[in-house]
Structure formats: C-alpha cells, structure tokens
Amino acid sequence: MATQLYQMGTPVGICYEALCLERPNAVTAVHKSYLEAGASLLETNTFGANAHGLARYGLEGKVVEINRAAVRLARQVAGEQAYVAGTVGSVRGVRPAGPVRAELEAIYREQIEALLTEAPDALLFETFYDLDELEIALDVARSLTVLPSIAQLSLIDLGVTRDGVALSDAFARLYDHGASIVGLNCRFGPSDMLRVLEKANLRATDRISVFPNAGLLSVTDGAYHYASEPEYFGEIAQSFHAMGVRIIGGCCGTTPDHIRAMANAVAGRAPAPVKAGGNAAREGTDARRPRVAERSVLHSDDASAGELVHEKARHTHTVIVELDPPKDLSPNVFLEGARALHAAGADAVTLADNSLAVTRMSNMALGAMMKQMGVEPLLHMSCRDRNLIGQQSHLMGLHALGIRQVLAITGDPSRFGDFPGATSVFDVSSFDLIRMIKQLNDGRSFTGRALDECARFTVGAAFNPHVRHLDKAIRRLERKVEAGADFIMTQPIYDPEFFDVLADLTSHVNVPIFVGIMPLLSARNAEFLHNEVPGITLTDDVRKRMAEAGTGAHARSVGVEIARELVDAAMKRFRGIYLITPMMRYEMTVGLVEHVARTARNMDQAGSTPA
Template identity: 50%
Template sequence: MRQSIRDELKKRILIGDGAMGTLLYSYGIDRCFEELNVSQAEEVEHVHEAYISAGADVIQTNSYGANRTKLARYGLEREVDRFNRAAVRLAKQAANPDTYVLGTIGGIRGFQKQSLSLSDIGTGFREQATALLDEGVDGLLLETYYDFDELRHVLQIARSMTDLPIAAHVSMQEPGVLMNGLALPEALTQLEALGADIVGTNCRLGPFHMIEALRGIPLPGKAFLSAYPNSSLPDYRDGKLLYENEPEYFKRYAVDFRNEGVRLLGGCCGTTPVQIRAFKEGISELEPLESKVVAERPKAIEVHIHDKAPESPLYQKVMSGRSVFVEFDPPRHLNTDSFFKGIKALEEAGADAVTMADNSLASPRISNAAVGKLIKDRFRVPPLVHLTCRDRNLIGLQSHLLGLHVLGLHDLLVVTGDPTKIGDFPGATSVYDVSSMELIKLIKQFNRGVSYSGKSLKEATRFRVAGAFNPNVRNLDRAIQRLKRKAECGADYFISQPVFDKERIIEISKATREVSAPIYIGIMPLTSARNAEFLHNEVPGIRLPDDVRVRMAKARGKEEARRVSLAICRELIDTAMEHFRGIYLITPMGHYSMSVELVNYIKQKERMLAVQRNGAGATL
C-alpha cells in the first residue's frame, strides 16, 4: 500500500506540478478554466500528464477557482460539485501509481479585496471541499491566500472535515511579510498550529524573492515546508502576459530551495513542464535538509508613530461640540478668483471646515489636494479633502494618500464616487479597485505605518476619516447597517447626503441613537424650481419632499427662489440642530453667498442657544 504524502516527505523532497492556467492559455484557451474539466477534459488531462512526465510527484486538481463565488462570474455557480468531481477524476486518470493528487482550493479575497464575509466564504469552501474529498484526493492544497484571516478560517474548516494531509500556502506582495503586516515565520507557525501538514508560500514572487523570504524561516516542528514560486515577473506584449526565463535558472534555484528546508517544490504562474523538469534535475542528487541554522534577520524597520503629534484641529472640532462644514468644490476651469473669494467669505463667516469633492458627478475639476494645500497655507479654515474609489487604482490610491500625508492634509471624506457614465466623459473607466469600506481600512492601515502589501511605510500617517452616509433610501435600517460597518472599518465620523425633509431628519436621529460616531446632516440650498426637479429626478441618492418642490415651483424670479430656498434650509437647520451637533452645508453650483448666509444663521443660532443654556444654569 502506498504511503501517505506525509510519510513520503519525511524521506525525500517531492516535486509538485506547475501552472495549469499558463499551459491552457498557451493553447489559446482564455475562459473559465475549471469549466474545461467538462467541456475539454482531454486538454486538462494532457496538462497533468505533461507535468508527470516532467517529473512531478504531486499534481493538483484543476479546481483552483471552482467555488460558487468565482464561478458566478461566468453564470456557473451551480456547477461547483460537477466541476470539482470532474477535476479529481481527470487528475487521477493521468496519475501513475506513485503520483499524489491534491485537491486545490484557491483563495477568494485576493489582491482586490472583496467584502464577502468569512461565513459566506466558509459555506462555499465546504461545498467545494466536500466534492474533492468525496472523489478521493490524497489531500488538500489551499493556495494563493493573500488574506490571512481567510486562510486561517478555511484551514480550520478543512481540518474539521478530514484527516488527510493539508497544505496551506500564503501569498505575499512583499518578500517575508503578509498584506496585514504579519511576518512570514509567524504566519507559518500559526498555520502549523491550526493543523496544516505542509506550510509554505506560492504565487506573486519568483525564485529570487521567494528564497529571500524563506531565509528567515526555521524548519517547522511537525509540518513540512513548501514553495511554489512564479516563473518570473510577467512581460506584456501584443495584449498578452508572457513569462520568460531559462530552465538552468530554475535548476540552480532548486538547490537554494532545498537549502532553505523546502520539502515540496512546485511552480505557480508562468511555470510549465520545462521549469518543473529543471527543479527535478536540480534536486535529483540531494537529500532533504534535516536541520537549519537561521541567520539572524535584520531588525524590522521601526515605524515612527507620532505619539505627541497634535490631533487634527478639524477633528477636535468634530468631537468638541457644534460645528458646521461647508462643501465648496474646486472650479472646472483655471480661473480661481471667485473660488478663493468664496473661501475667504466662508472663513470670515466662521465655517469650521471647507470640504472639496473629488471630481463630483464624475466631472473633472482642479485637484482638491492641490486646492486643499493652498487653503491650508493661506486661510485659517481647515480643508477636508474628499477621496473617491472611482478614479485611482490601488497604486494611485496609495501614492495619493502618501502625498496627502506629506502635504499635511490629514482630514479625509471617503466616498465611492459617482460612476463615470453620468459625467462629462462617459467613455472613461471607473476603477473601483476597492470599495469605500476597504479604502477606509487601507487608510487606517497606513495609520499603523503599513502599506497595502504589508510593507513598512517607516512612518505612520495621521489621517482622520469621515464616511459617507446616504439616508435617502427606502430602507433606512439597511443604510444604518452600512454606516455601522463603515464604523467598524475605522470611520471616525459621518457626513450625510443632503436631506430635504424635517421628518426624515428626526427619523435619522432615532435610527442612529446607537451610533457613537458624530453624524453631520447634509443640507443643500436649491437655486430654482428646475434645480429642485433635476435633483429629485436625475441625481442618485437625492429625493425631495413634495412640499419643498411645490414651494420652489411657486417662487417667481431668482430673488424669490433664493429667499424660499434659504427659508427651507433654515427650517431644516433648526430641526437638525435639535438632534445633531454637526451641519454639513453643500454649496450649490458655486453660489457660496448662500452658504455664507446659512453659516451666519447657524453661528447666530448657536450663540442664542448658548445664552439660553447659561441663563438656565444661572437660574438653577
């Protein structure tokens, strides 16, 4: 009877296979690879056979993305059981008596983190693992897990489902550190403690950087060490990703992997039977490493935390009492005279902050970061810069955040951003690499001095983050739940979309009683009846009560429309000040004089309330 892979790894180094998708892609196949287990079974079986002929002792099933979440992209979420069972059968048909077949389950929360809960991930994992185990795999391979919490979660589930060997692989953006900042040695130690028989890493890094990551890894106490590097950094030519290197390169590095204690050595993206044969030849004369002296690792770069740095003056106002913020967007042109006159007028009126949208309604404006820096240097009113998920990918977002920190702009409002289809350039691309919640998490990770990839920033940022809140929905409870999730992600306070209904303000107050973070109620003056109808009918997230639209419709002329609009706003402000400490005025179409008048009204009303409170105290 054949020994288990556990026993075999005690005696020798085993060679795993390489990339399945790389070979299928080279054959001209570019669609759901897991569906090929049914539609082009022979092609999949030929890939397995090619790796076995190249010297692979361990092959993995073509089931990396055969879970309900990833298959749903192709409308195939009901085929989980069918595709996974077919994957095992094809691998076993290709295998010889000495070949081990591992059922592969890939991570879901990858480079672009998804908001799928661990509970939902676990449900899909059990479904996939059940099919693989029922078909008789020799063990499970959990690979390409960037999110360590996800890997820990599914490993515990897997261990509860089977006593078969389990390999657990983390993936790193930076050598030696996970995306959450956890050092690789600690991560592998935790995986071993959770029951993994084989622990290691795969994907993203080529041989050079993967070896660098493994240099500080001691041999596990009970588990075995594994490594599945990428072929190289990919090149992009003629619309295709290409991986290129010489087989001798892999043959030389096979020795280095052995010298770091690796017992299971395979390949990931870009690797083919050529690289796997080179690995096999490289370790052919070598015995597995029995002991390893780990050289002292360089001390981790310390992150400078600003313990004594002053708190953001704007955030101090958020937490200390009544305050009013005014949104006043940068112009769409280069004549900034009127804009800065407006900033000066708002400053003199006593606005506690001026906020600037990030290309609102998907229309280009002067950079709010550039304008924010000018306001910070020239005026006493602090700027609050909006940041959308729409316009920048993860690279651009991180670069932008670093720049904002260097400029001293530490107050942010994170929003999803209007889709480009509604703006001036509907053919432009909406990026959305991350959701608003994920961006809040990223900013808070920067505040710990850790980048998205887990690399040290050498200094912690000091951002305070406001989250957007849209109460203009049919199901207010659902909006409140979303607000609470943003708070859990790290939002320090919230700013709402404009509200035009006094009763709605009261309803919001009652619904948010359990929310400890301050909430600013958005109030936006209307400029005309046409403006009211446009907002009500065409702008997402804004609804106007019938009585407001009727009042605006009855106004005759610009001056009367202005008076009616400001009267409506004062009524809303009166209600809002009874229930909330923060007011968020949204300047309509550059008409800053309306915002100035409302700031004056709020400040005057606050002085009156203060006198009344002091008088009541004196009476007592």
C-alpha cells in the same frame, strides 16, 4: 495549468476550471506533460472552482461536478507515479476584501467536500494573500478530513502578509490551524522567494513548500511571456533544497521544462534540515512596528490645524461646508470662497472628488493651497477613478501635505459624467477603502508592509437617508462605523421633521453625524434636484415655495430662508451641520455659517444644545 492551457490555444477570459468537464483531454494532457517532466505531485485543475469564482461564468451550480471531475482526471494520469493534491484557491484573491467569515466557510466547505469525495492524497491551499482567510479555509478542512494540508501564502511585500503578519509568525499560526506543510507561491520569482526564506525566522521543525513564478510577466503583441529560463530554475532549486525546502514546484509561467530542470537538479537528494533562525532584521513584531521618522517639513503642526471636525462635534456645534472644485483651470474663485467660508467660521471646507463623474480640478491640489491659506480641507475620495495603486499613492501624498480629513465614497459611475466612455475602476468599495485608510493609520500599507510612520487620517463616510427601506440604510451606516468611520455626512435633507426621525434611529451610532443642508437657487434647480439627482428628495412644501419664488435674487433669498429653517431644526438634534454650496454661490453658505454660529450661541445660553 493555466499557463499550459493558454499555450495550447485556450483563450484568456474563459473558465479554465470548467475545461475539466468541457475539454477533459486538454487537462489530462497538461497533467501528463508535467508527470513526464518529473513531477511527483500533481495539482487538480480547481484553483478557482468555488461558488464565488465560478459565479463569474454562471457556473456556481457546477462546483461539485467540476471538483470531482478534476480529481478523477489528475488521478487517471498520476496512477502510482505521483501524488494528487486537491487544489483550493483564495476566494478574495488579489482584492483586499470580500466575503466575510460565514460566507467563506460555506464556500470552502462546498469545494473541499467535493474534492474529498474523490479521495485526493492531500489538499493544497494556494495564493492566499490574507492570513486570516487561509486560517478559515484550514479550519474548514480540519473539520472534514485528516489528510495532509499544504498551506501557501502569497506575499505582495517581501516578508509580511497583506494583513500585516510577519512570515514566521504566519507560518506558526498556520500550523495551529492544521497545516501539515507551509509555504509560498505566486507573485514572486525564485530569487525573491529565496530571499524571503533566508530572512525569515524559520524553525528546525518547519516543513516548507515553495512554488515561485517564472519571473515577471511581460506582454508582447498581446501574447504573455515569463522571463525565467528552465536552467535558472534548476540552479535555484538547489538553493531551495539547501534551505530545507521539502516541496519545490512552480506557479505562473512554469512549464514542464522548468519542472524537469528542478527535478533533475535535486534528483536522488535526501531532504536537508531547515536553516533555522534567519537574519530577519524586521521579523516578528518589528515587521509591524513603524520606524520612528523625522516629520516631513511639509506637515502642518497638528495644533495649528485646530480641532478635527469629528472631535469638535462631540461637544459643540461644528460646521463643514462643501465647495465644488472648478471645472476650469483657474482656482481663484474657489480659493476666494474657501477663504470667505473660513472667515465666517466654517470648521472645514470639503471638496468633492469629481462628483457626478464630471471632471474638475484635483481636490488634492486645491487642498494643499487651502492649507497654505490656513483653511482646513476635508477631501472626498472616490473608489471610481483610482485603482489600489493610485489610492495608496494619493493617500501618501495627502499625508505628506498634512491633509488629515477625508471622506470615503463609492463615486458615481463614469457613464453618467462628461466622459461616458471612461472606465470606472471600483477596485474596492467604500467600506474597504475606510478599512484600508485606517490600516495606514496603524502603520501598514495596503499590502501589509510596515511603513516608516503611522498616518493620521480621520475618515468620514456618506449616508443617504432618502431610501425606501431606511432600516437597511441604517444597517449599512452601522457597517461603515464598524469598518472605522470617524464621522458621517448625509445627503441634503429638506424635511425639518425628518431630523427627529433620523436622530432617533441613529441614537445608538457612536460617531458624530453631520446632516446635509443645501440652499436652493430657483424653482428649476429644486425640480432638477428632486427629479434627476440620486439621493436627493424635496418635500412638496419646499417645491411649492420655490415654484412661487421663481428665479433670480428673490428665489435665492427664499432658498436661503428654507435652509435657515432646516438648520434651526437640525441643530436641535445634531451638533454636526454639513452645508453644501450650490453652483459656487458661496455667499449663500457664508450667511448660513454665520447663522449657525449665532444660533449655537443662543442655544448655549438657553441650555438647549443637543446632548
């Protein structure tokens, strides 16, 4: 439908489903062209006609009107010559996360009820990347109707869903949730879909549908094209028929000519039996079990890296120190600072990922250098700068380098940094990134493909306690822990009394919390942080003391003195201390690391270490 509307001159970027109301003649013209080509099943123009999808165009209030109109238009063309399937597309779509179950149920219920009002012959669920989401949609449909449901998955990697389920297992589960016919659509062309089915452990009782794309998409001079010719579709339709496929159709790029070629190729043929069994070497549980592989020679020995910060902080005081990567080309000063912090007793040195959207040296490169020096790096990973391809590639590189500790953060918007015209990506949120990193630990890529070994990442999450509604911030923190966060790192805190408040409010959180403390450089530095940097709030007392200290060495000594007082207060309630080095003045945090060690020894002797 979208391909044909585009070929008719409909611009990219508008809501194609809304054309059921705004240009009904264009929609019926597309239906008619496919009917005349030999189609015996027409899909309604409702792929994205749900509240979530329509909200992008401000049309979420038109869900019922658009879906009802779409069924009427398809029925008007189909008459007695073809069936009409009410089409329901995935809400999450290509993004690996989105609305949770309760939201999805409400979204699907509204759309399906609207479609059913106009009595389609079947429901067709298509382009679902996650099996669990398709199961939710089928559950809703089963609660509303006994009409046949065609349930089609889209695979990013051949043979396995994005949530890591082998295809034959996924088909079995779809039947359990009420599907009448199961199958595949989109993403791949006919050849790859045929290959997937040939390898799958299909059963003789399976009823299969296949709607491939017309090959790969290309763009020439701003125009979109698909590679596969209609004749090729006609030839491969015969192979699908021989496999036992019961419904053969087309997805992106398939024109009426493609459908005509397929219809002619299988005209007059009775359905063939399903070729059961397949030759899947990695189907079933094997598709989700990583192969045993020799460990990369670049991996550091786990034992040599020492105890990970989240493990150590469960039984003794542990220090993470942040040191900003340089804005210039030489890493020497940074590496000197990292070496000094490690010698002072820092358990890990953490490196921001272009914080405040200011361009700095790659923390991955610096982390690799630190590993060679014997200093344990903890790398921030921002959602801002890398799309999903880049995020997984980056993590695979970290794994190869033996860098195991990461902090998943959203990232500051690009427009506030030194390249305000740069694009912020934000394919996923920090919650999603945490879950996806943990998926690598399970031996599955972001797409669900089984990896040759499991990653071993420890994942931290950020927490900003300086908000008006602290209860909401605590709930957000809980969600990050539920997503898989192994430890928490807070924004810097400047109120010694607040450590007691925070400890009481987070006493139920079962992961270590590293409370942030950053020494101040001067009165101007204090006012800048308080008034201009998001997530940082200074007390009046701290601001007054820094104002009296002025600038220079004396001001820095007062800043360290305040930080020591904060460390003392924090250590009474928290084992995790997160020191933030200001402006590469690592001598300030070196002294604080040593102070933590001395204080910890004294607390141990006095028996006052936090429980």
